[in-house]
Amino acid sequence: MSTGENDIDSPVSTFDENESLPVETEPGDEAKPAKLKLDLDVQINNVGPCKKHLTVTIPRSDIERQFDESLGTMKREAIVPGFRPGHAPRTLVERRFRKQVGEQVKQTLMMAALEQLDTDFKLNPIAQPKLDLNAIKIPDEGPLRFEMELEVQPEFKLPAYKALTVNRPVKTISEDDVDSQLKLFLERHAQTIPKLEGGAEIGDFLTADLRFEHQGQTLNEVKEIQFRLQQELRFQDGSVPRIGEVLTGIRPGEERSTEAKIGSGSADPNLRGLTIQVHFKVHDLKTYRLPEVNTAFLSRLGFESLDELREALREILERRLKSQQRQAIRREIMDRMIQETSFDLPKDLLARQEKSTLSRMVMEMKQEGLNESEIRAREAQIRANAAESTQRGLTEFFIMAKIAEAEEIKVEDEDFVHEIEAIAARTDESPRRVRARLEKEGMGDSLAAQILERKTLDRILEYVKFEEVPLVEQDVAVETLDHTATNAPPEEESVPEEAAAEGAASEAVAEGATSAEAAAPGASVEGTNAESDSAG
Secondary structure, X not given: OOOOOOOOOOOOOOOOOOOOXXXXXXXXXXXXXXXXXXXXXXXXXXXXXXXXXXXXXXXXXXXXXXXXXXXXXXXXXXXXXXXXXXXXXXXXXXXXXXXXXXXXXXXXXXXXXXXXXXXXXXXXXXXXXXOOHHHOOOOOOOOEEEEEEEEEOOXXXXXXXXXXXXXXXXXXXOHHHHHHHHHXXXXXXXXXXXXXXXXXXXXXXXXXXXXXXXXXEXXXXXXXXXXXXXXXEEEOOEEEOOHHHHHOOOOOOOEEEEEEEEOOOOOOOOOOOOEEXXXXXXXXXXXXXXXXXXHHHHHHHXXXXXXXXXXXXXXXXXXXXXXXXXXXXXXXXXXXXXXXXXXXXXXXXXXHHHHHHHHHHXXXXXXXXXXXXXHHHHHHHHHHOHHHHHHHHHHHHHHHHHHHXXXXXXXXXXXXXXXXXXXXXXXXXXXXXXXXXXXXXXXXXXXXXXXXXXXXHHHHHHHOEEEEEEOOOOOOOEEEOOOOOOOOOOOOXXXXXXXXXXXXXXXXXXXXXXXXXXXXOOOOOOOOOOOXXXXX
């Protein structure tokens, strides 16, 4: 939380603000201040999806009571020239320190009011309240009244997750599958060589100029970029889905054009969702030469024989199949529950969440063991369609959180320990290093959300009935460019800045939130599933 000049927990005097409060003590325990109970009048109105407007009134009797307590504390502790501490006349102390006492009273009343709101009304906030503390003044007469807006968790009926029958895709890993996996594995160790004869084929490397165009106007040009020809080409705000068909057979010096689809995350809002033209001018072709699989090559990779390498690749395919099964089951379950459950999300939350969706998704993909090429392909797809990914991810998060609450599922300390150890094993790092990296990147809440979802999904699967169906392979080889179709600058942030109420009082009302702002994961994006593990 910020600790700037507007935070209401900034010190305003040199005395202990809690000293005058009554305390409850038990033998052997430290004295703790009793919570201040106010006679609040609260009006709550719905003002939009997951948004509530609160009008809170603190009666004059509570204000006067707090003034008396704070002034009593000040009288005991204040240093007034000519008087020993605690012996200055009350009227003199009140006149000399009235401003400080007033700030102390406001701070105490706001803390108590916001804590009481959370306790009494169970608002389930998902973000800090919009509250202008500087504008709040204690009147000389009458009650203290303030207003604020609060984003809260959506309200919806718990979906029927205990009565689902879903498909479980199954497949037997064949020798042909292992052959294909071996070829992909060997390509990572291949040598790139000039292609002197024939045109481009899938898997070749092209050096080309790209020009993105819409309605005769050039949007962006990329000169002499090298990429591998695959079935699909992605860039940072869209894709060319049939690039393999379009450029197969092209030779250096030739040009071809096709259509590209712009995603909803484009920096230019006028292009989002549109189809544009992309022109390719090829300058150079290269292909690759696979390494010879001999004893020296295998030994360098840590294998004694080709059979041992193939067995390692088969294990990779088996692990991937389990991951594909779980993803397909999860997707079907979430599709069914989203269809059954209808609620809207606030635009402010969606706009803020888009900024952190990508970093969380990349962390999740690394934890799954995806290689760099696959991560880049999915990252581009997420970036190009950030709005849809964020909408889906938040919807799933709130549904799973509600089920977790109904099932009394929580994330325990030991869950974090096991998860960090698992990440360390996958990334060949020490658990201490993994923990330090996650803390540095501020990904603790995201990790907690992942653990909570997994435990919740495991619980749902205990109730689910399965019907086995053949696995339908939908993988498409993808190449990814670190470029965009447009040079338009990012759209300026339209979401107003949070009011400067991120101090202790704001935290009080947000304390019971589910960390949705920080933790809600983006939707799983089905992308390529090329080589997602390394053998050796």
